[in-house]
Ligand SMILES: [Zn+2]
């Protein structure tokens with residue numbers, strides 16, 4: 001069963017493991033410009049991680065015109081990924097491909 005869905009703007013790509021999903025998001029989609037600080041980050045997991053590691057929830061809500069449930073959804077996704085993903089492997093793969 002393919003449990004991980006890309007989810008970026010209606011993208012239906014599905015993956016057996018989360019590492020491949022993140023690699024797909026990073027290499028197949030346009031980069032995202034952070035609305036808080038203007039940094040260009042990969043779309044998907046890395047964009048969520050950037051938003052919540054680098055900024056407060058209040059900054060995120062203001063910049064993205066988001067509400068608390070939008071924050072909670074993203075925090076849940078981030079947590080679910082970090083519970084199972086081998087992010088060192090993801091980052092190494094992406095560096096080897098020159099995508100990071
Ligand atoms: Zn996708």
Ligand SMILES: [Zn+2]
Nearest residue numbers: 034036037039
């Ligand atoms: Zn930012």
